[in-house]
Amino acid sequence: MAVDGLAGQKRGLFVTFEGLDGSGKTTQIRKLSAWLEQRGVEFVVTRQPGGTETGDRIRKLLLDSKSVGLAPRAELAMMFADRAQAIREVIEPALEAGKVVVCDRFTDSTEAYQGGGRELGSDLVLELHRLICGDLIPDLTLLLLPDLAASLKRARRRNDKHTAKTGTDESRFEREQDAFFERVHAKYEEIAVREPLRVIVVDGDLDIEAVHERVITAVSARLEAWQSQHKTSA
Template identity: 60%
Template sequence: MARGFFITFEGLDGSGKTTQLRRLATYLTTAGHTVVTMRNPGSTSLGDRIRTILLDSRSEAALGPIDPIAELTLMFADRAQSIAEVIQPALAAGAIVLCDRFTDSSEAYQGGGRQLGAERVLALHAAVCDNLQPDLTLLLLPSLHTSLARARRRNQRSLAVTGTDENRFERESDEFYTRIHTAYMAIAVRAPDRVLTLTDDSSIDIIELQIRAAVEARLEAQAPLLQPEETR
């Protein structure tokens, strides 16, 4: 069986990547592909616990300040588990894996935002993840102000409705997010064959169509290995 196809969604909080991941999953599933969706951190029992520690703004009240290096290594503990438990088995079965964040997020948030540097993050990726790279990364980078406003509104709604609080990163300064934005742009420049960058503030529907076109082109290049079952 042919190896599947690994697509990651990246961007600032509030960039719309999660919405676009869900729309693409629906589109590909309707087209007959086997699709596995997941998120980093999360999507495994261990990862969900790590996600609560890292994203809940109440974590530090209970645990004390989380050191940036500890934050980074927890992100990679989650990633190692998700690769072993979800990503590699799905790819081995020929599925298309859609992942909400991967190592680019660590390079942007911890390497850039926390100022730990890209080299440390990439060295961990090589050691912990066997340097597994996405086949395609969709990087959504609308304006910084637009992204942060969306993220903060979304998380406040989630807290009010579900009691889930994932505001820990959203409390950071605009300077923190400016460093993240800069780091993401550096990744896009370094890996243009892998990273498709969408930088405008177009509507959700227009962005969806752009993403579909890019994914269809990449999957067509893999044909016939990744054709839906009924077309083989």
């Protein structure tokens, strides 16, 4: 049950985590979830691609290294198909119920990976977002940007362990050349400069607790503003 004035909120709070694979998003989402639970805040955690039955099928195709020769625009279309389903099934219902939605990746990832990495450009991605996603914008985005080489090393090591343990392969993106990830990283930085009020950057190789403290500081501020807005409109 929500506390501290959050109960009865007509519209929830949408929080996203962004960054390269290996940036620590999964760990920080898990720690934020525990923090929210301790405070009695109603929340939903989801991810993209995935998070729905349809999305999980799309995710498997997108991330499987056997999906060779996938055209960049086909990849882009699949990302938005997954997102449209997630908004319909998970995100919008939770927001309408007044919950906090914590999402591992959203359209910023598509702009960074397909717009930057695949060199399709931001304009196409943002126009598709407007048309397909109703221009739904997160209230807060935590962008984790540790050292690029270290992130890639962690991501590739993690995927190797995942494949060995489960027999499933989600390493298609990690097999890209470094130049691809340099473009992704640069596009993330561009997004942060363009939207400084929404995007909070956690830069550098900080330890897990230091990153968590920065995440909590940012989330706490948005929760307080959200609570205040609710009290004012009540």
